[in-house]
Ligand SMILES: Cc1cc2nc3c(=O)[nH]c(=O)nc-3n(C[C@H](O)[C@H](O)[C@H](O)COP(=O)(O)OP(=O)(O)OC[C@H]3O[C@@H](n4cnc5c(N)ncnc54)[C@H](O)[C@@H]3O)c2cc1C
Ligand code: SF4
């Protein structure tokens with residue numbers, strides 16, 4: 001159901017939502033960017049529409065709403081394990097089309113690859129997704145190439161201006177909030193999400209790569225510049241790896257907790273096994289491992305590509321390693 | 336919904352010392368389990384470690400643990416009268432059906448004997464279920480030999496070559512790498528043979544190359560891969576090779592598929 005609402009009424013509606021839900025949305029954090037004197041746009045809790053960054057794609061993805069950077073699995077005391085309670089409030093998560101497509105990738109790993117993940121599932125079941133449109137393409141995204149520029153899988157779509165808010169609401173639960181608006185403020189009208197029809201960047205993946213792909217010189221030429229910082233993994237909405245970590249408290253050595261923390265396949269230690277062994281020792285091998293997962297190996301397992309073309313890894317790399325030109329070179333050389 | 340990450344406490348029933356740093360812990364466990372599967376074993380506040388099943392009893396499983404770091408140190412220092420925490424079993428393990436009525440050869444290097452020990456035990460107890468059985472087990476030196484008592488038992492029902500890489504002068508057993516003994520094996524019917532090879536990556540590579548030369552078809556060879564594993568559940572990603580998750584699709588692979596796994 002589409003609505004057109006004056007901004008003031010929409011702000012009031014948002015206030016009701018904020019009482020009912022924890023709202024996670026992209027926000028600008030001034031001066032916290034990874035290059036000096038830059039801002040970063042990442043996820044945080046918001047209570048008003050004006051806090052949300054609607055115009056610029058977030059530097060970090062929405063995935064932390066479902067996969068906290070650092071998640072306590074359980075606490076232990078002497079002989080007891082206690083699982084932390086699930087968050088009391090349901091969540092509303094604001095995100096763009098590429099990210100909503102990334103959700104399907106997270107689901108593939110956490111709900112379908114082997115058994116269901118308890119912690120992911122209990123968060124996932126209590127999240128509603130609010131789509132932010134893209135009237136034009138961002139700088140580094142190639143969502144059109146990856147088929148992720150449009151989606152209908154949202155619970156709510158919102159477009160805002162200073163005077164007016166347009167909404168398309170699919171969720172019955174959220175429709176009830178629109179119903180509470182004073183008579184005459186909520187006009188029904190057709191609203192459909194804005195989506196770009198082209199990007200500045202294009203990537204054309206072949207149906208499959210040759211067997212020589214593993215030894216293509218592109219891995220060495222791009223990988224030799226990689227410093228293994230892992231940022232490309234942390235910003236990616238489809239990277240899902242974690243490492244287990246046990247800790248005990250300094251003031252009470254008998255108590256502690258087991259956590260899982262985000263991990264990066266580009267960083268040392270990712271493959272270390274007992275006896276000093278490790279696999280993929282060079283950054284070139286690690287880059288190959290990551291990139292082929294995104295555009296080939298995941299697809300072999302699940303039937304659709306992992307990369308959604310959000311372009312975040314392209315933008316974040318401190319060594320200016322271009323993921324897009326890497327893929328385009330690879331595709332050309334492998335043909 | 337089941338929370339797979341929550342371990343259950345399991346009593347240490349018995350401890351068998353093999354070397355200074357390798358003990359077998361007989362743990363209380365009743366449930367389905369196969370040789371080659373593994374458990375995530377933990378000591379709360381220190382961490383988890385994937386450990387293979389090295390023996391299966393009526394209501395026990397054996398875990399043969401090598402002391403190498405944080406978790407395994409804790410296990411060795413605090414096991415007395417204690418419980419360990421476990422979750423699992425995980426992985427596919429070895430399916431004994433694959434080896435019935437075949438000439439079976441098990442080739443193991445060092446701690447690689449743990450995951451295959453369940454196979455050796457089973458066919459040692461049921462020798463009529465295979466055409467013949469041969470075990471080649473290699474260790475670094477005589478003081479690294481594991482499962483000494485089991486070897487005495489196995490020698491009664493199968494051909495056993497227990498070798499060490501190097502030995503002090505006067506050592507009476509076999510000396511040399513396991514690969515040295517492979518060309519000497521006599522296989523009556525390669526098509527109805529089965530080879531299980533488990534050990535460090537280099538050992539498996541060279542042993543498989545020797546076995547292929549016998550010649551044995553690739554489909555008759557099985558290996559078990561070790562990778563870093565944090566979850567055992569197809570989630571943490573550490574064990575992935577290409578489109579394969581070693582914790583879910585392995586750790587046991589038929590060589591015809593396993594050889595295509597490139598890290
Ligand atoms: C499927 C599988 C079966 C195994 N079976 C056995 C077994 O039967 N007996 C045995 O003694 N060992 C076995 N291992 C190896 C064992 O898991 C490691 O020795 C153990 O995790 C080390 O833990 P730690 O805390 O004592 O050492 P740490 O202090 O964590 O580190 C010591 C070394 O172990 C490596 N390591 C740490 N965590 C892991 C991990 N999750 N997976 C692999 N290596 C790791 C570290 O990188 C480091 O090199 C197996 C590993 C796998 C993957
Ligand atoms: S690989 Fe890069 S472009 Fe693709 S989804 Fe991840 S961050 Fe976005």
Ligand code: SF4
Nearest residue numbers: 226227229230232317
């Ligand atoms: S962000 Fe760049 S330098 Fe850092 S790990 Fe990724 S490719 Fe390497």
Ligand code: FES
Nearest residue numbers: 567570571572582
């Ligand atoms: S061990 Fe975590 S995915 Fe295999």
